[in-house]
Amino acid sequence: MDKPLAFKEREGLSPSFAVEGSLLTGVLCPTVYRCPNCRRIYKIVLGPGDVFLGEGERECPKCKKAFRDRSLEWPTLPTLDRFLFLFPGFVCGWILLALLICLSFSWLEWTLTITGVLMGAAIFFVTPLVAWFAYRSCQIVRSVHRFNLHGKTKAA
Numbered sequence: 001m002d003k004p005l006a007f008k009e010r011e012g013l014s015p016s017f018a019v020e021g022s023l024l025t026g027v028l029c030p031t032v033y034r035c036p037n038c039r040r041i042y043k044i045v046l047g048p049g050d051v052f053l054g055e056g057e058r059e060c061p062k063c064k065k066a067f068r069d070r071s072l073e074w075p076t077l078p079t080l081d082r083f084l085f086l087f088p089g090f091v092c093g094w095i096l097l098a099l100l101i102c103l104s105f106s107w108l109e110w111t112l113t114i115t116g117v118l119m120g121a122a123i124f125f126v127t128p129l130v131a132w133f134a135y136r137s138c139q140i141v142r143s144v145h146r147f148n149l150h151g152k153t154k155a156a
């Protein structure tokens with residue numbers, strides 16, 4: 001654990017995303033991770049970030065120095081970080097937007113053809129979410145697999 005820790009920066013307006021709500025700032029302010037040696041960007045996470053899966057260390061492709069990249073494997077992730085990993089700001093915002101549109105439709109008393117609009121809205125809102133969760137599940141499965149392999153080699 002003597003390797004240097006990666007730099008982490010918030011590119012954006014303000015760090016007080018908790019006050020303003022995570023919807024806007026979550027989308028507009030990506031978190032940038034840099035190599036602590038040469039400052040090469042190795043990862044950009046949308047939103048406040050902090051949570052991504054990995055072995056915890058990596059080698060910089062530019063300067064070839066090893067460093068701690070702030071990643072964790074899924075089995076070692078705290079519950080709150082697991083939640084943030086699956087539901088970051090922009091996913092919460094997306095779900096909120098879908099709910100608001102549903103509400104406004106019911107407020108307008110469905111003057112439009114209900115089934116057509118419903119189908120359209122469902123496809124529009126659900127498809128990206130399904131893709132998102134499929135993508136995240138893939139990452140989690142890979143992380144758990146890596147973790148198990150790692151544990152075995154350490155035990156041996």
Ligand SMILES: [Zn+2]
Pocket residue numbers: 035036037038039040060061062063064065
């Ligand atoms: Zn580097």
